[in-house]
Amino acid sequence: MRVNLTVNGAKETVDDVWEGESLLYMLRERMGLPGSKNACEQGECGSCTVYLDGVPACSCLVAAGQVEGREVVTVEGLAKGSSGVDEQLDPVQEAFVEAGAVQCGFCTPGLIVQSHDLIERVPDPSDAEIREALAGNLCRCTGYEKILDAVRLAASRKAEAAAR
């Protein structure tokens, strides 16, 4: 089948999609966007989290055909500018590197999308709010302490930028 959608701001048409494919598979294997990760493919780990019409969703649980006419933003779409040239990372992305929240990094794309959404909704989240928002994202390396640091740092940076 053919699927028409908007991904990271660009209108795309994908042909020859099999009806059984997930949005995650289509992004990774047919659209050259492997940033969203395939750690459990049953909605438990959050590594595949993307924005679907502005709401975070596990792309492994969304059938590719369900996104017809809809808008998807992946971790690749959060930075401004184009890769490697004039790329400006989102403050959440910067904070994850600086705070030491990235080890193996496999959970990172999903955590970044989820944290990005949290800070959009709650500009100054408490620790309890951060923990609740990220409870669906598994990380096996960090013990989450540095992830909390990263979200706090990103929230304060975004608040500073907004105040300027």
Added chain:
Amino acid sequence: MTSPVKSPGPVKPNGPVRSPGHVAAPGMGGVGDSPLRPDGTLKVSGEFAYASDLWIDGMLWGATLRSPHPRAKILSIDLGPALAMAGVHAVLTHEDVPGRKLYGLDHTEDQPVLAIGEVRHQGEPIALVAADHPEIARRAMEKIAVEWEVLEPITDARAVIAEPDRYRVQERGGIARHQPVRVGDVDRAKAEAAVVVSSDYSVGIQDQAFLGPESGLAVPAEDGGLDLYVSTQWMHNDLKQIAPCLGLAEDQIRMTLAGVGGAFGGREDLSMQIHAGMLALYTGKPVKMSYNRYESFFGHVHRHPAEMRYEFGATAEGRLLYADVEIILDGGAYTSATLNVTGNAASLGVGPYEIPNIKIDAWGVYTNNPPCGAMRGFGAVQACFAYESMMDKLAEACGISPVRVRQINAVSQGSKLATGQIIDSPAPLAEMLERLEAMPMPAPLGAGPDGEIDIRALPGGVSQTTHGEGVVRGVGYGVGIKNICFSEAFDDYSTARVRLEVIGGEPTALVHTAAAEVGQGLVTLQAQIARTELGVQRVTIHPADNQVGDAGSSSASRQSYMTGGAVKTACEAVRAELLAMAERKLGRAFPGITQGELNVVGGKIMSRTEGVIASIEEILGDDVIEETREFHHHPTSRMDPVTGQGDSHTQLALCVHRAVVDVDVDLGLVKVVEMAAVQDVGKILNLLSLEGQIHGGSAQGLGLAVMEEIVVSGGLVRNPSFTDYLIPTILDMPPMRLDILENPDPKAPYGLRGAGEPPTLSSTPAIVAAIRDATGRALTRVPVRPEHIIRG
């Protein structure tokens, strides 16, 4: 509902070829700083090429048919219907293995590449499929018809020890290794002890649960060889196993490390490497394999489950007189790392305590249960749960505090381990416990900043199963000792190649090793060492591959020590050549170069007496300096097979934990409120990465304490998914307090002490001790389940 399902077509991505590349290390920091990860920007922007992201034009997808039975004979296999499917390019069995049909770690070679006539564990690979689309491969596997004769699985490890010839799982027999340790006279000590405590303990099977599934890409090369992109912990050891099975020479296989999504021991063994190679050689096309989570639970070995019997005797004051210990580790059907896991459990079986009389028998056995091998802590974790539980029992029996009983018996520099090995560098365990006990405690239950109880922070969390009624707080302590680097006469050296040249007017170092970055931050450290040793800012990390010498495994907390040591040594050689070049080009001799008269700092060659002599780029010009060096740790010896004695360990590391828990005693739910840890790391090389290791290691110990277990019955895994195998979430993991000590080990590079594993040991017993403190239950098994708390 009879319309046929449309078959998926071949995949035609419009993305670029994805494979690992050089990464420039950002920032300025040398050893002791915390510069940014070289791979950090790629990882946060989704551009880092993990093994499951690899892609190349025209590639096929490989899949593995696995055994549904833990023990069965294969009477026949019919491949015909699978081969007849459109889009299927190959269906292979053991008959198609081009070379040796067995492989394994440590020269054991007892594991079939594909099952030969019988299977010995659930999930054992039987056949391989290559197809245009992963779904076609999956359907083809369903059409492979296997006729079975199902046998009764051998699942009782203790029965295997009693009658090893009767319960032979494979040709090597029933027992993989029996390692005794004998010190002093335990029988006489038993007569003298004023206090005796004893108990049995069990540890369930823990999974590494790395998030990046086993994946890789095999590309056939024009010379008949292969380019292999894999996520592994040790490329050179993979190659030693892959090449003979594929019937290729080692130099016909070019291996490159693809991005690794965590490891924790689970990538020490091969998974898809030989399989993808077979399919690629057979089809002449690139083949990608990527396990899903279900398959991953069968695609790698786990932490050995343990059954343990401990008896400690002591004076009335709590000073240990003897230990009588039995440790049984169930390794499953194939040897994997069981020999060395058993050695570790034996040598560290009574922990960091001085005990004059010791009798330990550690057994590693074969069964038809899930295969077990390396996981963070490697045999020391299981014993640690038991000996720490015993120390609490001893404290109670003697009427002294858990901290005091540990301090009375603690080792220190100069103490003897159970193996007779003298601890030859600082081991300030008593002081670490003192510091731990003095660390501030979290606010009491119900004394939050606003005086109210936050329900989300109670056991049961957002399920709101209590408002504080039935919740009891407990505090517990745990101590652990872990060997760093490989033990028992193994020369696990590492190799580094360092190249210094001027690029774009700036001196640039290129660091090339085969060491696996698995998430721990080794690439960051390599760049830090190059900056410190060569006085340069710009460092580039070459992709890890086998075009440079062996780096050993990213395990045993050894890479900072070993590959760090190799990079340091290679940099020193480059620096020596640079200084010699300075002498040649400036036409003068600098006396005392080797005594440090000249050094390279901030891009300048500096003389101690004359100050700046020249810049690096002035001396180097268009020349290139490249040096390759091996780094070996000091030799160790095997454990005596009868007495267990010997200087078997390279280095030892200590970590101590305090855990505070709230327990809902009505529902058996546990909330870990806080963990505090004191660890001696010799020298802090990168504080940010180090803290991440202690946090992450502690979290895995928390998982083992209260939630993580592969549940097995009749040899079958009952919970192979993240829905049913739970790992800690951000709601389960509490805030941590850390106190990091730096007592250098003079034998190690920069005085460092390996740091990744020790926190995984001591967090588990600390948490269980805290639950005992809250509930009074004996809790002799981990993970602790609600029913253990409710019913005892």
